[in-house]
Amino acid sequence: MPGPLDGIAVVELTTMITGPLTGMMLADMGADVVKIENPEGGDPFRSYGGGAYSAQFCSYNRNKRSLAISLRTDLGRQALERLVQRSDVLLENFRPGVLDRLGFPDARLVELNPRLVRCSITGFGADGPYSDRPCYDAIAQALSGMSSQFLDAAAPRLSGTTISDNVTGQYACYGILSALLERERKGVARRVEVNMLEATVAFMPEPFGYWTQNGEVADAYLRIRNSQAYAFRCADGRMVAIHLSSQPKFWAGLLGAIARPDLGADPRFATLEGRIANYEILLAEAGVDFARQPATHWFQRLAEFDVPFASVNDVTEVFADPQVKHLDSFYGLTHPVKGDLVSVRRPVRFDGSRADQPAEAPPMLGEHTDAILAELGLAREAAAAG
Structure with missing residues (x-):
């Protein structure tokens, strides 16, 4: 089944x-992405970790x-020029000025193809x-204020997965799709x-709202x-996360689940404001109960x-989670060098299905060079150059 971006060509x-x-998100929607x-x-x-098909590369380059x-x-x-002439989107993340020095400033790209959506991703603009x-x-996490939301100032240590990289790619895809719609x-x-x-x-946006509206530094x-979110360690060492938000019924539900009506009668916890102010005390109190079972x-x-x-799942446990299995969130790809791969499905369905998502493994380096050059009418020059 063709995807919603079937017929869209991306360089x-x-x-x-x-x-x-960004390119993979477009490819997952059916675009022909030439990397x-x-x-x-x-x-x-x-080459991360040796070889030419690292887990990092395979995670971001399927269907291209x-x-x-x-x-x-x-x-x-010449190949880039011809690709630009036939494509809908050009995507690049060079430092500012690099594409200009290669002979492809924005004015020339427009001259080659007035219908080309050009997307530039940079670190700082x-x-x-x-x-x-x-x-x-x-670097982006630190400068934006995001790192301050995770770091322990007394013992600073960066941790966690990529966030700035990933959200930037998603915003770029959002911008490209909006530009394609406007073009049409x-x-x-x-x-x-x-x-x-x-x-x-x-x-x-929330931490900036705290500061500009409430004078609070997050x-x-x-x-x-404020969200009344907690994590507790249970008797078997596993952890559970709960999120009560602001709805009284969830606070009442927690009291019932742990059989602690006395906490509800405690004036420190009688209101949401009180539970926020006494968060650490409540965390410790309920933590004793969770540790018993x-x-x-x-x-x-x-x-x-x-x-x-x-459940606070680690990465290995996510695969076995019943809801994740029901959603069929992972699927298999076959790579000509690495063999069987597991990839994360596109998290978007159309009409209840993801049957339109291509299923091609991340390409080998230059795997499609001859075919693409032939499409561009450059096969003879390529043979002569080789």
Whole structure:
């Protein structure tokens, strides 16, 4: 079944995470994404941990075609020119000015194809005091204020998965799809610009609302206290997370689940404001109860009293989770070098189905070079160059 972006052609000039994720999201919707890679090693993410098909590369590059060619050669520039002429989207995450130096400033791209949506992903934007600096996930998290929501100031240590990289890629895809829709409605092809700093700031509006409206500086626990979210360790060592929010029925449900009506009668916890102010005390009090029984006991009790809860799964446990299995969130791909791979499905369904999602493994470096050059009418020149 063709996807909703079937017939949309994308040229991807990106590496690492932000751009490749954007390209993969478009490819998962059915777009034909041609990833141009340097013939000498390709996307640097390929070689993480040795080899050419790291887990990192495979996580962000399924459903694409790889064209291995140098844009510093006449053949490479000619191939890019012809791809631009036939494509709907050009996606790049070079530092500002690199594409210009390669001979493809925005004005020339428009001249080659007035209907081309151009998307540029940078760390800090096209100009400004930081625009020439390199940027990675930890840098954008730190500068945006996000790291302050997780770090222990007394013993600072970065942790967790990529956030700034991933949300930037998602915002870039959002911008591209909006620009494609506008192009179809109004005939205007836009230049879309997304940077990691702004994307990360936009991803967490609440802490800025706390400061500008309430004068509160959010730390790692402000939202957790306000949201009345807790994690408890059970007698068997497993952990359970609960989220009471502001609805009284969930607080009442927790009291019933742990059989502690006395906590409800305690004036410190009688109101939501009191529970927020006395969060640490309540955490300790309820923690004693959770430590008396295994996790399965608490899962049953919390479900019985309709309390929002979940097991704190590690990555391996996610695969076995009943709801994840029901949703069929993972699927298999066969890679010609790495063999069987497990990939995360696109989290979007159309008409209740994901049958339109392509299922092609991340490409080998240059796997589609000959075929793409032939499509562009450059096979003879490629043979001569080789």
